[in-house]
Amino acid sequence: MPETLRSVVLAGGGTGGHIEPALAFAQCLRRHYPDVRVTCLGTPKGLETQIIPARGWDLELVPAYPLPRKANLDLVRTPVRMARATKATRKVLDSVSADVVVGFGGYVSVPAYLAAWRRHTPLVIHEKDTPPGVANRMGARLTKWIALGFEHQQEAGQSGEVVGVPLRPAIAQLDREATRDEARKFFDLDPDRPTLVVTGGSQGARTLNEATFGAAAALGAAGIQVLHIYGARNDEVVAPKDTGAPYVSVPFVERMELAYAAADLLLCRGGAMTCAEIFAVGLPAVYVPYPHGNGEQRRNALPVVRAGGGMLVEDSELTVSYVENIILPLLSNSAELAKMSAAAGRYGRRDGDEALLTLVEKAVAQAGAK
Known part of the structure; x- marks a missing residue:
């Protein structure tokens, strides 16, 4: 396991279903690593602009765009715009010296996944839906570190480790x-x-x-x-x-x-x-x-x-x-x-945030051992 996590970037926006587990995981990170820098990625039009700063977390806005229904590595109805979004996101990862990117889906996750892949930054993806969203289907081609929210996802053939869903402490x-x-x-x-x-x-x-x-x-x-x-x-x-x-x-x-x-x-x-x-x-x-x-x-x-x-x-x-x-x-x-x-x-289970953290620590430790 890493001795410490210094900087973690969380990507997930557009809807509460992407934002809430990301923020619950942010709280878990701070419990275990009080000095960790947590940076959330969002888009100017997403619900995250209302929720994330109001709860006291750093939010960096990057351009992101709707995705085609079929996931592939080029995604490429708009290659120029996607390249621009990925470049802007990589600048954020560089500026905060990101140790790891943890993605929860939504438009903003695509440039985050591509930027992490090109930067050789460990990438962990959390997916709670069946079937998975387009962003996470694409991201899953770039990393082996996939976390699932429910056992029935695995039973339906989705690859990954079942960790549960990060929940706010008030609910957990x-x-x-x-x-x-x-x-x-x-x-x-x-x-x-x-x-x-x-x-x-x-x-x-x-x-x-x-x-x-x-x-x-x-x-x-x-x-x-x-x-x-x-x-x-x-x-x-x-x-x-x-x-x-x-x-x-x-x-x-x-x-x-x-x-x-x-x-x-x-x-x-x-x-x-x-x-x-x-x-x-x-x-x-x-x-x-x-x-x-x-x-x-x-x-x-x-x-x-x-x-x-x-x-x-x-x-x-x-x-x-x-x-x-x-x-x-x-x-x-x-x-x-x-x-x-x-x-x-x-x-049900109440430890999704802790189980996800364990997976993130494994991903960072393995990347550091190379």
């Missing part, structure tokens, strides 16, 4: 039961009522919103309270009133660990980051995979559903009637929820 260390009263007080919820938390991710999900709002009266009549995170793009939403139980609706929640602690059951999509978090904290969930794309959200949720830790419903089948006839009775069945919680917790 969450004790849901011990934090429940604090969490419900934080959201102005009743401490003793069965609680449904609904989230479609940072931007929301119309299907989840419409089904839950439509069932609000029935949920309230049954004594079930709701924390509904309806998404930043849905400011026109009007929350139900006078349902007979608390119904708290907000566009966004910064402290998702408290939302998880408040919940008896989560109604959500099946994004890899969401799945990693709720598996880890042992939260039962009803998964409604995003109906477009290549089916990765279904694949993310299916293993824990098969293990008894959740339920899966198609987007087209999530209706007001489904919430009233399936989800509502489940929320009234504390014994079944406890079984589901235990099953989800057995599938």
